[in-house]
Amino acid sequence: MTQNAQDLAAKADAARESLADCDAVLVAFSGGVDSSVVAALAHDALGDDAVACTAKSETLPEAELEDAKRVAEEIGIRHEIVEFSELDDPNFVENDGDRCYHCRTMRLGRMYDRARELGVATVCDGTNASDPGEGHRPGLRAVEELEVRSPLLAHGVSKEEVRELAREYDLSVADKPSMACLSSRIPTGVEVTEERLTRVERAENLLRGWGFEQFRVRDHDGLARIEVGADELDRALDPEFAEAARTHLTEVGFDHVTLDLGGYRTGSVSPAEEAGNGPDASDDAATAEADVFGTQYPTRE
Known part of the structure; x- marks a missing residue:
């Protein structure tokens, strides 16, 4: 075993031991890699006294909820x-620079409500040791204020080490990209509405179905700005894709459709850094395999 592997094993053991000191824990669980590893560690430490909890709202894509259910089954955790x-809170709808703070406060508040119902005193999340240094992260302020326990952060487990632990647990999300909630696609200062969230989700479902792996559809008040990863940009420049995107994204509610030649990047419409554990903080878009120019894009009948 290499020194790095020994160090990571020691960190994982320390995290399990700290969780085992709790009578029971509830893990804020998005089904992304960070929260999944915390759930696996908690299940190791506490068995049936560990619970994973997912908050369902308009900002969580349905595909992510299904992923969370599947990964919980992989782990064997309740x-x-x-x-x-979130749309009940006017501060969230306003979509200022602290949108993620308002969202996380509400989401973790619901976690504490369910924990109390279950007689569980400790709530954990998937914040890792890489998160605090990644730009403007108002959601982390909510974690601190609510005294949520962050085992990965407490024991110095970085993002890459989280992925390595996920591979050791044989979790299907080990290499899943980070996924921020749907509201991160709406520029700061533009109100978050159900209409905007719905058309973003439907548009991203199309890109996912067409085989793109790293992407976002940003909603600039009716103008869709598609971002794709640098290694997928050639596919997005295919005239067949351009026509399909224009046709189908207007059908889901956008007035105009554009492709960002700068490619995918986090936080491109907001000061809030979207990398990280999105909905439970959040983690990311599902991957799909496709040949670079092999996808058949549907056309209007």
């Missing part, structure tokens, strides 16, 4: 789902 609406 899985609870709570529902709430």
Whole structure:
């Protein structure tokens, strides 16, 4: 075993031991890699006294909820789902620079509500040791204020080490890209509405179905700005894709459709850094395989 592997094993053991000191824990669980590793560590440490909890709202894509259910089954942990609406909070809808703070406060508040119902005193999240240094992260302020326990952060587990632990657990999300909630696609200062969230989700489902792996559809008040990873940009420049994107994204509610030649990058419409554990903080878009020019894009009948 290499020194790095020994160090990571020691960190994982320390995290398990700290979790084992709790009578029970509830893990804020998006089904992304960070929260999945915390859930696996907690299940190791506490067995049936560890619970994973996913918050369902308008900002969580349905595909991500299904992923969370599947990964909870992989781990073998009890899985609870709570529902709430960020759109009930005018501070969130306003979409200022602290949108993620308002969202995380509400989301973790629902976690504490369910924990109390279950008689669980400790709530954990998937914040890792790489997160605090990644730009403007108002959501982390909510974690601190609510005294949420972050085992990965406490024991110095970096993002890459989280992925390595996920591989050791044989979790299907080990290499899943980070996924921020749907509201991160709406520029700061533009109100978050159900209409905008819905058309973003439908547009991104199309790109996912066409085989893109790293992408976002930004909603500039009716103008769709498509970002794709640098290694997928050639596919997006294919005239067949351009025509399909224009046709189908206007059908889901956009007035105009554009391609960002700068490619995918986090936080491109907001000061809030979107890398990280999105909905539970968040983690990322599902991957699909496709030959570079082999996808058949549907056309209007």
